[in-house]
Amino acid sequence: MNHLGDANLRTWTLRVTALLAADIRDQLAWLGERELETKDIVEEVKLVCRVSEGLAERGAFAPEDQRHLRAIGRRIGEIDATHRVGLWGNALTADSAWDDVRSLARRFLLTRLGDWHQPLPRLARPPVGDH
Template structure:
């Protein structure tokens, strides 16, 4: 992975962590507007953890960040979010473990960026390719 790729994935990870770190009302609004599925959030956590493990092996990600991401993944496993079809907005209000995930995401962002309160990502419409 090149330095450019590494920087891209660090930024992508920070945007996703910003969603996990956001306050409950901001998360509910964001998730409801985008109709995010709980399983999709879990898939993103697994993807980010996979990326983070590779970056840590190359020495481009701090071990404490990797540990925090592993803890978030563990919470997702305990909540069995893959076994819960449905909207993330509904899951946010149903399980108190989201508060612990939020705290971990904030801790990671503060360690990496000095702050946790970041703008939530905007939805990017799909690109249409016409022949």
């Protein structure tokens, strides 16, 4: 097991899952004025779920954790192309799939950490360009 690399990937997985588990008002506040595309969030979550498979094989996640992450990945995969278009903030309020994902993410965090209320990830600041 690559302890440093796996630890970083595990932390990334927990942060993304914390964002998915958050109350919708907290998700919208986290987004603020950011215009994140739904398709980008879907792809990020799908990547997290794929990476978690390798982490589980190396012991960074328990089998029960992996079952929860697979369920999240399956539900994300069921979001059809028409519901992946547009801003994620709009999708959060319009598509009930995100309620399902929220519930699944909460179950994972409850199992893994004992509480689904976790700090939300910090977004990287946009680069400041020369004007």
